[in-house]
Amino acid sequence: MELYGHPFSSYTWKAQIALHAIGAEYAFREVGADHPDNAAFVQAAHPAGKFPVLRDGERTVIEATAIVEYLAASHPDGGTLIPADPLAATTVRMIDRVFDNYVMASMQRVVNAYLADAENPDPAEIAAGKAALQRTYHWLENWLSSHQLPQHVSLVSCAAAPSLFYADWVERIPEDCPRLAALRAELLALPAVSRCVEAARPYRAFFPLGAPDRD
Secondary structure, three states: EEEEEEOOOOHHHHHHHHHHOOOOOOOOEOOEEOOOHHHHHHHHOOOOOOOOOHHHHHHEOOOHHHHHHHHHHHHHOHHOOOOHHHHHHHHHHHHHHHHHHHHHHHHHHHHHHHHHOOOOOOHHHHHHHHHHHHHHHHEEEEEEOOOOOOOOOOHHHHHHHHHHHHHHHHHHOOOOOOHHHHHHHHHHOHHHHHHHHHHHHHHHHHOOEEEEOOO
């Protein structure tokens, strides 16, 4: 298998965490100016030219969630990524959407404001993104008070780890969300996640808000 993406990309992490967790052998194809062939493949494979993209023989899978689903269905050790019980699987998929659509997307809204104008980012966009993060943080904190995530790496882990990692850089998880803060710490300690953190470390200078001196 070949995974096309970038080490600093949150959605690339999402796919890599699954690959690492199940011990899948794959070649990483970095997408960037230094690797035009990889970039050209992604442009052709994805309708918007976005990564990650997984190539497994003649099969190409786009979108990080679909890649995790594919690994769950096709890899001998992928069964832990998605629960076998349909109702449990529904919950995992639901919370995956929460992390992607309301944590990752809200974080990206703030980042995009800085990418658009690093010197004068749109204050309305920043405020809206941070407010959305706070709302989602508290929703997740309440959800965690009566639910537990799987103890092993699952689709939720793959979504939660990168989204909470970068979102906390944009808007700190508040003190009144201790369960969520603990979840972030637990996820970052997982070997499958820490590999992504370390691989991305050389690129921290590119974080448009300035990477904090932690993690």
